[in-house]
Every structure is written in C-alpha cells, then in structure tokens.
Amino acid sequence: MNETLKRILENCRRYTLNGHVADYIPELAKANREEIGIFVATAEGDYCAGDWDKPFTIQSIVKPIFLMLAAIDNGIDFVKDHVGVEATGKPFNAIDYAEPLLLKEHINPMVNIGAIAVCGLVKASSNEERFRRLLDFTKKITGNPLLEIDKEVYESEKKTGNKNRALAYLLKNSGMIYGSVEELLDVYFAMCSVKVTCKDLANMGLLLANRGVDLCGERIIPREDAVFLNAVLTTSGMYDGSGEFATTVGIPAKSGVGGGIMADCPGRMGIGIYSPGLDKKGNSVAGIKMLEKLSEELELSIF
Incomplete structure (x- = not known):
C-alpha cells in the first residue's frame, strides 16, 4: 500500500x-x-x-465534528429539525438566502451558515465550555491528545470573518441561534483553526x-x-x-x-x-x- x-x-x-x-x-x-x-x-x-x-x-473539516457532537447532545432528529440536509448548490460561504422564514430548509451542516447553527447546538453552560468540549472531542476522534489551535490563523479569521458574522446575525434574526453572536463565532473561528x-x-x-x-x-x-x-x-x-x-x-x-x-x-x-x-x-x-x-x-x- x-x-x-x-x-x-x-x-x-x-x-x-x-x-x-x-x-x-x-x-x-x-x-x-x-x-x-x-x-x-x-x-x-x-x-x-x-x-x-x-x-x-x-x-471546514471541523463541520462534521460539530454535527457529531450536536447529535450526541440532542439526538439526530432534533438536529435535522433545526438544520436541513439538502445540498444547497451554493458556495460554502454564500449569503444570498432570500427567504429567512424558510432558512433551515435552504441550508445544511456542511456550509458555513448551517455549521454555525449546529455549533450553537453543542450543549454547554458557556462558550468557553463549548470550545473545550469540541476540542476534547476532536482529540478523541482523531486519537491525538496534543491538538491545539493555530493562534495566528485564529486571529486572522476573527479579523476578516465579516461574512460569517453576517451569516450568524441572519441566523440570530431567524431564531436559529441564541445568546451572543460574537461569542459563538469565537468558538467557530477557534475550532476552524485547530x-x-x-x-x-x-x-x-x-x-x-x-x-x-x-x-x-x-x-x-x-x-x-x-x-x-x-x-x-x-x-x-x-x-x-x-x-x-x-x-x-x-x-x-x-x-x-x-x-x-x-x-x-x-x-x-x-x-x-x-x-x-x-x-x-x-x-x-x-x-x-x-x-x-x-x-x-x-x-x-x-x-
């Protein structure tokens, strides 16, 4: 081989x-x-x-990890009710979702807007705990206990991630995420930077x-x-x-x-x-x- x-x-x-x-x-x-x-x-x-x-x-390979842990926490049916699974046919960071009331039918967990929503379904008492749970789970499924974030990439993503901010606020406006948008995005950016x-x-x-x-x-x-x-x-x-x-x-x-x-x-x-x-x-x-x-x-x- x-x-x-x-x-x-x-x-x-x-x-x-x-x-x-x-x-x-x-x-x-x-x-x-x-x-x-x-x-x-x-x-x-x-x-x-x-x-x-x-x-x-x-x-974006972190997106299946969001989905795995969210499904463990809530059950797969709950996640499917929250975020659709149909292929969008759009670029991964598309923002042209014209029907907010039908938003969950137009997105899936493998594009940015759906992944942000699924990240928010991971249970935690704080976003710091959400990040820790996600990182620990990633270490477990990769078999690598030494995983860490690339701080330079994380800061770069955070500084330039305005399209993801727009997507997250669209989700917030549609009632698909709760709490602080910026704190949830901080978890999202950090996990993308592992x-x-x-x-x-x-x-x-x-x-x-x-x-x-x-x-x-x-x-x-x-x-x-x-x-x-x-x-x-x-x-x-x-x-x-x-x-x-x-x-x-x-x-x-x-x-x-x-x-x-x-x-x-x-x-x-x-x-x-x-x-x-x-x-x-x-x-x-x-x-x-x-x-x-x-x-x-x-x-x-x-x-």
Whole structure:
C-alpha cells in the first residue's frame, strides 16, 4: 500500500500547481501549494506518503465534528429539525438566502451558515465550555491528545470573518441561534483553526468507516449517526463540487480551504489528504486527483 500511495502521489504532484491557496484569510495565503501528502488508516495498519505529517488548519473539516457532537447532545432528529440536509448548490460561504422564514430548509451542516447553527447546538453552560468540549472531542476522534489551535490563523479569521458574522446575525434574526453572536463565532473561528495532519484526518475517517467505533472497540458515536453523517458528506461534503466528486470518487468526504480532505470508505479505511492548492470551489485540486486514482485502483466507490 505504501508504494501505491507513493506512486499515486507522485503522479498527481503536478496538479499542485493548478490550484490557488486561500487568500481571503491572510494567514492561509502563506501556505506552500507544492506540499502534498496522504495517509490511509485501516484496521490492519497505517500507510502514508509525502507531506502527511505537515500541520495545517482543519477549517471546514471541523463541520462534521460539530454535527457529531450536536447529535450526541440532542439526538439526530432534533438536529435535522433545526438544520436541513439538502445540498444547497451554493458556495460554502454564500449569503444570498432570500427567504429567512424558510432558512433551515435552504441550508445544511456542511456550509458555513448551517455549521454555525449546529455549533450553537453543542450543549454547554458557556462558550468557553463549548470550545473545550469540541476540542476534547476532536482529540478523541482523531486519537491525538496534543491538538491545539493555530493562534495566528485564529486571529486572522476573527479579523476578516465579516461574512460569517453576517451569516450568524441572519441566523440570530431567524431564531436559529441564541445568546451572543460574537461569542459563538469565537468558538467557530477557534475550532476552524485547530492544527491537524493527514493522520488525524484519516483516523477521523476510519471512525466513520467503522460506523462510529474506534480501533479499541469503543463506540464513540451511535451507528445511526455515523450512517447519517456519511450520507450528508456524500451529498454535501465537497461544497458545490459534491456531485462531481460523487461520480468520480464515490466515497463520503469533507474538504477544507486549508487544503485538507477527510474521506472514508465504509467498512474499509479512513483517508487524510493535504494539498493547499484549491480549485474555484475551495477543494484541493491535487487532493481530489489522488482520491480519484486511489478510488479507481482500490475500487472504493460506494456506488
């Protein structure tokens, strides 16, 4: 498997130059788009190639984590009643939601506005406790107790996150979040700024591939929640490129503008990808190419 990953990575390395690094968050603009890494986690062992141990910020790949913990706290039906699951067909940070009264039917947990709403469903007596619970849960599902936020990225996101502020106030106006908008956004920005590696993402993917059970046999999330989450990732996890990704790769996945992709093949493996050169939809160009090749060679598609 290691040789397969190395070959696929080298064959896809040229695609790193086809993308652009995210620049609307100034700190992300400093990424080296030539970096590329992959990590595969299975019950039989781990396999890797390239810059798999390069830290980068999790960004939107935190959205499934919000959904997991909110579902544990409230039940999946409550979350579904609060935020819809239909693919929006819009960019991940779209703000043109013209019918506020129908807002929950127009958003899902994998776009910014839905993720902010779901973040607010995580139970806590304060936003400090909400952040601590989310970070501790992220450490648990990645198997990495040393996770921490990138303070420079966090400050950069907080300073430039006015579109997310607009989305949050739209939610507040529609009665979909409660309490202080700024304090909730502080949690959101901090969690998007958690530093991870491909291995962390692969371990997260393996948990979903195992229907919520970790390698020690401990059930972390209910089976029905894992099945639900994989369905949402399949329809909405790759922003407004999810349909194309489903036809070419065919597995549940979530991307982030930091260049990461977390994917899982149910019953088989978790996959973590890093390559910060993005396409116009915010997905890693070389990352998608690697997943296409890997899916083809190992017949990973669930369809």
